[in-house]
Amino acid sequence: MKNIIKTLIFVCLYLSSGMVIAQDKTADMSINFVKADDKDACQVTITSNNKPVAEVAVKLYVKRLFGNLSIGNEVSTDENGIATFEFPNDIPLNAEGKLLVLAKVEDDENYGSMEVEANSTIGAKVNLTQLELENRSISGTNAPYYFIAGSLVIFAGIWGAIIYVVLLVFKIKKAGTQSI
Amino acid sequence: MIDQDFHPERTKNETFTQEEYMEMKRDLLKPIQHIGIWGKVWIGFLLAVIFAGVYAYYLQETKSKYVTVSLRDYTMWGVYISNFVFFIALSMIGVLMSAVLKLTNNEWYRPLARIAEVVALGAICFAGISIVVAMGRPDRLHYLFMYPRLQSPITWDIIVVITYVVASMLLLYIPMIPSLSTCRNHLSNMPKWQMKMYEWLSFGWEGNPEQWKLLRKGVKILTIMIIPLGVAIQTVDAWLFATTLRPEWDSTNFSGYFISGAFLLATAAMIVATFVIRKAYNLEKYLTELHFDKLGQAMVLMSSIYIFFNINEYLVPAYKMSSMHANHLLDMFIGDGALMYWLVVIFGLFTPAILPLFPALRKPVPLFIIALIAVIAHWFKRYLIVIPGQLHNYLPIQDVPESWTHYFPSAVELTIVAATFAGMLLIITLFSRFFPIISVWEVAEGKLEGKDEIINYK
Numbered sequence: 001m002k003n004i005i006k007t008l009i010f011v012c013l014y015l016s017s018g019m020v021i022a023q024d025k026t027a028d029m030s031i032n033f034v035k036a037d038d039k040d041a042c043q044v045t046i047t048s049n050n051k052p053v054a055e056v057a058v059k060l061y062v063k064r065l066f067g068n069l070s071i072g073n074e075v076s077t078d079e080n081g082i083a084t085f086e087f088p089n090d091i092p093l094n095a096e097g098k099l100l101v102l103a104k105v106e107d108d109e110n111y112g113s114m115e116v117e118a119n120s121t122i123g124a125k126v127n128l129t130q131l132e133l134e135n136r137s138i139s140g141t142n143a144p145y146y147f148i149a150g151s152l153v154i155f156a157g158i159w160g161a162i163i164y165v166v167l168l169v170f171k172i173k174k175a176g177t178q179s180i
Numbered sequence: 181m182i183d184q185d186f187h188p189e190r191t192k193n194e195t196f197t198q199e200e201y202m203e204m205k206r207d208l209l210k211p212i213q214h215i216g217i218w219g220k221v222w223i224g225f226l227l228a229v230i231f232a233g234v235y236a237y238y239l240q241e242t243k244s245k246y247v248t249v250s251l252r253d254y255t256m257w258g259v260y261i262s263n264f265v266f267f268i269a270l271s272m273i274g275v276l277m278s279a280v281l282k283l284t285n286n287e288w289y290r291p292l293a294r295i296a297e298v299v300a301l302g303a304i305c306f307a308g309i310s311i312v313v314a315m316g317r318p319d320r321l322h323y324l325f326m327y328p329r330l331q332s333p334i335t336w337d338i339i340v341v342i343t344y345v346v347a348s349m350l351l352l353y354i355p356m357i358p359s360l361s362t363c364r365n366h367l368s369n370m371p372k373w374q375m376k377m378y379e380w381l382s383f384g385w386e387g388n389p390e391q392w393k394l395l396r397k398g399v400k401i402l403t404i405m406i407i408p409l410g411v412a413i414q415t416v417d418a419w420l421f422a423t424t425l426r427p428e429w430d431s432t433n434f435s436g437y438f439i440s441g442a443f444l445l446a447t448a449a450m451i452v453a454t455f456v457i458r459k460a461y462n463l464e465k466y467l468t469e470l471h472f473d474k475l476g477q478a479m480v481l482m483s484s485i486y487i488f489f490n491i492n493e494y495l496v497p498a499y500k501m502s503s504m505h506a507n508h509l510l511d512m513f514i515g516d517g518a519l520m521y522w523l524v525v526i527f528g529l530f531t532p533a534i535l536p537l538f539p540a541l542r543k544p545v546p547l548f549i550i551a552l553i554a555v556i557a558h559w560f561k562r563y564l565i566v567i568p569g570q571l572h573n574y575l576p577i578q579d580v581p582e583s584w585t586h587y588f589p590s591a592v593e594l595t596i597v598a599a600t601f602a603g604m605l606l607i608i609t610l611f612s613r614f615f616p617i618i619s620v621w622e623v624a625e626g627k628l629e630g631k632d633e634i635i636n637y638k
Contacts, residue, residue, distance in 0.1 A: 143329075158405065168398040169350075
């Protein structure tokens with residue numbers, strides 16, 4: 001019995017040490033953007049010692065202002081070491097017309113965690129000035145045109161009447177002078 | 181439709197029965213000619229309070245605000261804001277007396293109109309000052325004009341307050357032009373500068389038919405315009421609160437609630453002002469018991485409307501008692517704020533609604549007492565609207581400093597608030613010392629038309 005336990009402990013230690021050694025394995029990760037069937041795709045390639053690594057789960061993200069936007073579900077690399085993601089073309093690009101794309105491998109049993117970044121130009125180009133102009137809203141910085149126009153009409157109506165009344169006061173003075 | 185006000189033949193009647201008119205002029209110009217010792221003491225007292233307020237403001241702006249005012253992270257709008265809301269509501273007095281009564285042919289408005297306009301002007305000026313005093317960075321005041329955000333109620337507030345000040349000044353000044361001419365022609369033994377002032381301000385008034393026609397036209401435009409302006413100023417004031425997400429202010433009912441409250445406060449304040457001016461200047465002949473009787477009835481009506489809005493404002497959320505509202509409502513009904521809340525309900529809502537139903541209590545003295553108590557209660561009503569709700573935090577926070585969870589205005593804040601009242605009263609006092617507080621021609625004109633309601637002027 002003791003031997004069995006010793007053997008089990010040895011096996012456990014061996015396996016865990018093997019994992020530790022395995023996590024030291026290094027892999028290279030790269031991101032490519034390709035067109036497949038008229039659709040944009042993002043290919044994440046993982047190689048180790050220039051050999052493709054299969055069956056590694058990869059997650060793809062796009063960096064946004066307050067966090068990372070997940071693109072599709074987790075995809076595992078195929079026998080060529082490539083994980084292919086369908087890449088949407090409607091994500092607003094940043095002011096420089098780019099998106100920062102992140103590919104992540106999280107806690108892989110052989111390669112641990114890895115992360116690689118690449119810039120993409122696939123996405124919706126946004127003219128920021130246009131955005132500001134068109135995104136006029138009650139809650140925004142700039143008021144909608146109808147709001148400005150409506151306010152000005154009311155303002156002009158009231159102040160027009162006030163100015164008219166002030167002019168009437170001057171007419172009163174004139175009316176007095178005329179009768180002398 | 182023929183506008184009778186502009187009918188040239190009617191202007192011929194402005195001459196009035198000479199003897200009666202002269203007597204009326206004498207009575208109404210008397211307060212300008214003589215200032216008694218008590219008048220001087222009163223002005224001195226008001227000036228002292230104002231100087232104390234100016235010094236308190238100096239302290240507030242030069243020392244740390246954390247030390248000088250009681251405002252903290254929870255209660256960021258304190259007594260300055262509630263005082264601002266009170267003054268805004270008080271400014272409705274001009275709308276009520278000069279416009280609503282006039283346009284509904286309630287002829288008894290005539291001797292009250294100018295008193296109301298002066299109170300309105302004083303109130304709106306000190307409402308503006310209250311909001312500046314409340315600013316954390318008054319040195320950035322001009323930013324409000326340089327970088328306005330049109331969607332913000334703060335911007336609307338600035339626009340509407342300035343507009344209302346200008347319209348109120350005109351509504352005070354234009355009907356006063358004939359009175360200024362009267363001052364110029366009939367006052368004697370006055371300082372030279374004062375006579376020059378009457379000369380300049382009377383704007384070449386001779387009382388010819390053309391001038392009367394123009395004057396009436398101007399007054400009519402302003403009278404009509406001041407009603408939507410008055411409603412706008414109360415509404416914007418209400419929206420300053422209602423457009424926030426705080427549950428105790430999150431109400432679609434708020435502008436109606438503010439407008440009806442303003443009308444009630446305006447009526448009560450009118451009674452107080454009429455009583456004091458009547459006593460101070462011996463104007464019993466012009467500010468008669470009829471006015472108190474009518475104002476008492478108006479106060480019952482206004483109180484009833486305001487009670488209705490209060491039921492909407494408090495009882496509907498209380499029926500549901502959602503957790504959002506429960507904190508605030510229970511605090512008001514049975515908690516820390518209960519004493520003030522119920523005193524306000526009793527003296528600010530039910531007393532002015534019930535007591536003036538009895539004709540004996542619509543006599544000047546009892547009505548003055550009821551109205552004065554109601555005015556005080558309505559100051560606290562604004563305090564209750566603005567402050568207690570803020571003492572509850574949105575989200576549970578640990579280790580909240582003790583001083584955040586309660587608010588009591590500091591000595592600096594109370595001194596400044598007292599000074600705003602003194603300032604408003606000083607405007608009214610000085611105005612009544614330099615200008616006829618009752619419009620001679622409007623009273624005379626009313627008498628000429630032989631309306632039953634003003635028959636007791638004879």
